[in-house]
Amino acid sequence: MSALTGARRRVGLAFAVAATMLLMVAASAPSPFYPQFAERLGLPPVATTLIFAIYAFTMLAALLTLGPLSDIVGRRPVVALGAALLALSMLLFWQATGLPLLLIARGVQGVAAGILLPAFSAMVVDFASPKRPDAASLWNTIGAMAGLGTGAISAATVLDRAANPAGVVFGTLAAVFLLVALAVLMIPGSAAAGGPAGAGAPAARLAIPRLRVPASLRRPLLIAVPAIIAGWATNGLFLALGSSVVQQQFGAVGYAQQTAAIPIFAGSGILASVLLHRRSARVVSVYGTGALALGTMLSLLALRVDSLGGYLVAASVTGTGFGTAFMGVLKTLMPRIDPAERAQVMAVIYVVSYLAFGVPTIVAGLLVPVISLRGTMQLLGLVIVVLGVAATLLRLRADGPRDRGGVS
Secondary structure, three states, X not given: OOOOOHXXXXXXXXXXXXXXXXXXXXXHOOHXXXXXXXXXXXXXXXXXXXXXHHHHHHHHHHHHHHOOHHHHHOHHHHHHHHHHHHHHHHHHHHHOOOHHHHHHHHHHHHHHHHHHHHHHHHHHHHHOOOOOOOHHHHHHHHHHHHHHHHHHHHHHHHHHHOOOHHHHHHHHHHHHHHHHHHHHHHOOOOOOOOOOOOXXXXXXXXXXXXXXXXXXXXXXXXHHHHHHHHHHHHHHHHHHHHHHHHHHHHOOOOHHHHOOHHHHXXXXXXXXXXXXXXXXXXXXXXXXXXXXXXXXXXXXXXXXXXXXXXXXXXXXXXXXHHHHHHHHHHHHHHHHOOHHHHHHHHHHHHHHHHHHHHHHHHHHHHHHHHHHHHHHHHHHHHHHHHHHHHHHHHHHHHOOOOOOOOOO
16 A cells, blocks of 8 residues: 555545445435335235335345455445446336335345445455555445435435336436446455456356454454444334335425434444544444443334434434444454455445344334334344343453453
8 A cells, every 4th residue: 555645545535535425325225115115016014125125135145145355356346246236226226116026126235235335344454544544444434324314314315206216216326326337447456456466266166155253353353243233233123114204103204304313323323433543443342332231222212202303313323322332343443354355344344244234124114014123123122222231241341451452
C-alpha cells in the first residue's frame, strides 16, 4: 500500500465505502415490499421470511466458497463479477410475478453479496490511511448502516408515491450496479487490492471451503461471537419483520411510516459510531452490547403497552448498539489481520453474522402463525437480551489483568 499516493488512496476509499453503502441499500430495499408481496401473492408468514432468509443462506454459501477470492485474484475482478450478479438480481426482483422468482432473485442477490462483502470490507482496509488505524472499522460501519437505512426508507417512499415502485427501485439499482462493475476497473490497485497475490493457486481450490482464522485471532473472535449474533439477529428481525410490526401492532398505514424504525435504527448506529470511534475497542464493544440489550428490552416494553413512540425510541437505542457492537469487533480484529488474509477473515466474520441474520427470521416465520407476531418478537427479543448481557460480561471479563493486552 505504500505505493499509493494520498489522492489515489482517497479515491479507492471513497469507492469502497460508497459501494458498501450501495450493497446494503440493495439488501434493505426489498424490505418495505414484503407486506405488499404477501398481500398481492397471498403468501403465509413463513414464505415472507423465506424470501428474506434465502438471501442470508445463499450468501453463506458464497462466503464459504468464494469469500477469500479477492485475496487470490485481486479485488477488482471480484467486485466486477459480484456487481454484475447483483444487477441481475435486481432485474429479477423487478420482473417477479410469483414466489419462485422472488426466491431466485433473493438467492442471486445473496451470492452476489457473499462475493462482494469481504472484498469491499478488505478494500476499505486497503485504502484507509495507515496513520488512522480506527478509520477502516468506522467507514465499514458507516457504509453498512447508511445503506441499510437509506435503502429501506427510499424504497418505502417510492412505494407510497410511484405508480410502478418495483420498476423505480429495482430498475435503478440494476443500472447502478452495472456502473459499479465498470467503475471498479478504474480504481487504483495494489498488491493487496488488485495485484497478483495468490495468482498461482489452482482454480479448483477456489471451490473448496477453506476459511480459517489465524491462531492469534481465534480467542478474541470467539469472545466476540455473542455480540455478533445479538447484533445481526436484531438487524435481521428489523429488516424482515419491522414493517409488519409497525403495521399490525401500531396501525401504521403508509409504507414510509411502516418502515420508519429501520432508518432510525441505522441513523442512530451511524451517530454512535462517529461519536465513539476514537474510544478503545473495549469501550466501544461494551457500550454496543449493553445498548443492544437495553434497546431490545425497551422495544419489548413498547410492544406490551402499544406505544409506537416508545418503539421508535427503542429502535434508536438498539441501533446505537448494533453499530457500535459490530464496530467494536472490527476495531479489535482488523489491526491484526495480515493484508493477504483480510477478505478471508472478513468472510469468517460475515459467516457468523449472516447465520445470525438468517436463522432467527426462519424461526420467526414458523412461530408467527403459532404464537402471533407480538409473541414471536417478544420471545426472540428475550433471547437477544440474554445474548447482549452475556456478550457484555464476556468482553469485560476478557479485559481482566491476564488478557488486557490480548483483546483491547
